[in-house]
Amino acid sequence: MIILWTDGLIYILITVITLLFFALRGKEHFVRPWKKISQSRTAMVSLVFLVFFLSIGLLDSIHFRSNDRQNHDIISVLDYWANPIRLHHEKSYSAPFAAYLYSKELIMQADQAPYWGYPRLEYGGSHLSNVSEDKAGDIIAKAWLGFIKGAGVIIILCYAYHWLLGRAFFSNKTVNTVFTTLFFLGSSSYMLVELSSYYHVLGTDKVGEDVFYQTIKxxxxxxxxxxxxxxxxxxxxxxxxxxxxxxxxxxxxxxxxxxxxxxxxxxxxxxxxxxxxxxxxxxxxxxxxxxxxxxxxxxxxxxxxxxxxxxxxxxxxxxxxxxxxxxxxxxxxxxxxxxxxxxxxxxxxxxxxxxxxxxxxxxxxxxxxxxxxxxxxxxxxxxxxxxxxxxxxxxxxxxxxxxxxxxxxxxxxxxxxxxxxxxxxxxxxxxxxxxxxxxxxxx
CATH class of the missing domain: 1.10.3720.10 (MetI-like)
Incomplete structure (x- = not known):
């Protein structure tokens, strides 16, 4: 494990916040406002989104040296998990969910005369034999599969919460709102992860790097x-x-x-x-x-x-x-x-x-x-x-x-x-x- 300067400061900040939480959790002047915040649906939905972003940032703050023989650079846990989109570079621009490059090029094939057209991407949609007929159905099928995976994980968490705390999570409006937000984030995230293994869901940039990977990083x-x-x-x-x-x-x-x-x-x-x-x-x-x-x-x-x-x-x-x-x-x-x-x-x-x-x-x-x-x-x-x-x-x-x-x-x-x-x-x-x-x- 390699600790960069910003990684170390992030760990210190998390430690300080944790210590302050345990030191102030019994103080009435500290607990009362947070109880009021927990009763606000807007606040809890916003907090769920912030924790979601924070979790991604923490995964990207655990660094180690890559074991790749060709590249021994420093990568993070998020980079390791995102290898399918991190390492799949195209030649240049491609639109979201595209199977072809965004610009025309001179295509030369052994059995045809050279012509101007849109070359197929090396990774995005490469599993499709007939793009025009199969792409729409394939995207829907993989999005539905990702949705089911994400929904299943959130439902398991909901029932685990119900079983551990001994209360029905549907009886509390705030908790219901939190799990609804988690359901949306979880299902959407799994859909994007499932689709990103086969497509560039947000396209690629000038050098062919996945834009979805850049945005997450x-x-x-x-x-x-x-x-x-x-x-x-x-x-x-x-x-x-x-x-x-x-x-x-x-x-x-x-x-x-x-x-x-x-x-x-x-x-x-x-x-x-x-x-x-x-x-x-x-x-x-x-x-x-x-x-x-x-x-x-x-x-x-x-x-x-x-x-x-x-x-x-x-x-x-x-x-x-x-x-x-x-x-x-x-x-x-x-x-x-x-x-x-x-x-x-x-x-x-x-x-x-x-x-x-x-x-x-x-x-x-x-x-x-x-x-x-x-x-x-x-x-x-x-x-x-x-x-x-x-x-x-x-x-x-x-x-x-x-x-x-x-x-x-x-x-x-x-x-x-x-x-x-x-x-x-x-x-x-x-x-x-x-x-x-x-x-x-x-x-």
């Missing part, structure tokens, strides 16, 4: 940008925001000067300069980056670092304002009068009462960071060009949309998956805000 990049940037941003925002609001005076002045200076620097220029510095360093130390995967991972890590350094100022300002209000509360004044150390006051009285702002900001900022990666990659200052990301797919689709006939499926696939992830994150963020915001809590 891009999930990890979006999740890494959203989660690791938050992991870097939170300590800076929490520490500086609370210190500025509690101590005021010269401490407040210094911290305000720091984040005001950062806000005055155009973020795009700062990110571009940082990425160029990383590229120069990797070019001068090539012996440290013998693998393309390691080089791309290092650039992704530095992109998370620079986004985290430049995006903590907004949350810091909100925490400063909230701390200025909390330090004047009676219980804080009483603690100071009794001689309680300032560190204890910050930890026991200030920090717990600003965590609702932190949680709300984290969930709301996640979707904006995913979109930021797409924008930065579109202007070529984002992730490495060899990294699978929705931004790189959109960037590559610019020229494809200008050709005739139009190659639309790369842009459509990246837009659909990114839209689904961002929409689920935004809907879940709304529910978290309503549950944790004290001003919205009804007596």
């Amino acid at each position: 891009s999930i990890r990049t979006g999740l890494v940008i959203g989660s690791l940037t938050t992991l870097i941003m939170l300590p800076l925002a929490i520490i500086f925001g609370i210190l500025a609001g509690f101590f005021r005076g010269w401490v407040d002045d210094v911290i305000q000067y720091i984040y005001t200076t950062l806000n005055s620097i155009p973020g795009v220029l700062l990110i571009a300069a940082s990425i160029l510095m990383v590229q120069v360093y990797m070019a001068n130390h090539q012996q440290q980056f013998t693998s393309l995967v390691a080089r791309a991972d290092m650039r992704l890590l530095f992109l998370c670092l620079i986004l985290g350094v430049t995006s903590w100022t907004g949350l810091c300002r909100m925490l400063r304002a909230e701390t200025l209000k909390l330090r004047e509360m009676e219980y804080v004044q009483a603690a100071q009068a009794l001689g309680v150390p300032r560190g204890v006051i910050l930890y026991r009285h200030i920090l717990p009462n600003v965590m609702h702002i932190v949680l709300i900001s984290v969930v709301l900022d996640f979707s904006s960071l995913v979109l930021a990666e797409a924008v930065l990659s579109y202007v070529n200052i984002g992730v490495d060009p060899t990294t699978y990301s929705w931004g790189n797919m959109i960037n590559g689709a610019r020229l494809e949309m200008a050709r005739e006939p139009v190659v639309w499926w790369s842009l459509a696939a990246s837009f659909l998956f990114m839209f689904t992830l961002v929409l689920a994150a935004n809907l879940f963020a709304d529910s978290v805000r309503d549950a944790f915001d004290p001003r919205r809590v009804q007596s």
Whole structure:
């Protein structure tokens, strides 16, 4: 097993979240909002989609070295499972579920004169003897087989839940909604997996690589940008925001000067300069980056670092304002009068009462960071060009949309998956805000 830098940070983040969950699961002020969230159908459906994307990202974060004799590069568990579509490259563009290339070529056969036509794909639909007559029925049959497999797995999970917990899952509307969503995701996923073994379900790109594989691989990049940037941003925002609001005076002045200076620097220029510095360093130390995967991972890590350094100022300002209000509360004044150390006051009285702002900001900022990666990659200052990301797919689709006939499926696939992830994150963020915001809590 090989642990990349971003893999290690993801494991640390999961460990921290797990420890916080077990530490706070008995706290009423923490449990009550989550109970409210669990009663919202919209929140639970969004959470199911987020967990689905997260599971794919985690599978793509377990890396090892390939045992292929011709290629000993670093691959992930997701790559290993997706070998049928990862290794089946065509010559060039092909449309979704196509059996022929998208552009005409000069076809030369031994028993015929050369002619212009659409050559058959090497892998997509290659099992069909008569494409025009057999393809539609074959797609329906394999889609139905995948649907049955996915539905069977979800039904088994439903009855396992019923048997283990001793309750009927149809009696709870929220649980019913969750399993309905799981049924849709499971059956759809199995359908796509079954079909992708025989067809390129979302077509291929200019070099013949499967677009469905690219889109699935891009999930990890979006999740890494959203989660690791938050992991870097939170300590800076929490520490500086609370210190500025509690101590005021010269401490407040210094911290305000720091984040005001950062806000005055155009973020795009700062990110571009940082990425160029990383590229120069990797070019001068090539012996440290013998693998393309390691080089791309290092650039992704530095992109998370620079986004985290430049995006903590907004949350810091909100925490400063909230701390200025909390330090004047009676219980804080009483603690100071009794001689309680300032560190204890910050930890026991200030920090717990600003965590609702932190949680709300984290969930709301996640979707904006995913979109930021797409924008930065579109202007070529984002992730490495060899990294699978929705931004790189959109960037590559610019020229494809200008050709005739139009190659639309790369842009459509990246837009659909990114839209689904961002929409689920935004809907879940709304529910978290309503549950944790004290001003919205009804007596």
